[in-house]
Amino acid sequence: SAVEHLIELRDVYKIYPMGSEQVHALDGIFIPAHIDKSRFSILSQLGFVPKDLKCEALELSPHTTREQFLQQNAYLSGYKFIRSSDAHYVDDIGKVFTNLSLPDLSFDSIRAAITR
Numbered sequence: 001s002a003v004e005h006l007i008e009l010r011d012v013y014k015i016y017p018m019g020s021e022q023v024h025a026l027d028g029i030f031i032p033a034h035i036d037k038s039r040f041s042i043l044s045q046l047g048f049v050p051k052d053l054k055c056e057a058l059e060l061s062p063h064t065t066r067e068q069f070l071q072q073n074a075y076l077s078g079y080k081f082i083r084s085s086d087a088h089y090v091d092d093i094g095k096v097f098t099n100l101s102l103p104d105l106s107f108d109s110i111r112a113a114i115t116r
Helices: 009-024 042-044 066-072 107-113
Strands: 058-060 080-083
Touching: 066 080
Parallel strands: 058 080
Antiparallel strands: none
């Protein structure tokens, strides 16, 4: 039944810190995906981005810009943002993207460029 599939908000909230901790424990980059989407995003699931969320950036889909998104979500202005195509079809690959200035092609350079 539908009741069996419900997860309390406090349980969902616990998932995000756990995810970021696991990613950072592996020396990864944690970026919640397409947070502007009405489904399958941190905002659609929780209704907010937790203020203690440890992430390098927040990802926006092709459907908005940073400026448009922050008009509705000004409390997130302290975060770094990237945009990507979130492509599910070949023709959508690269529809939007984030330019990074890198001194070399390395994971550390990508992390530094995202967080500066």
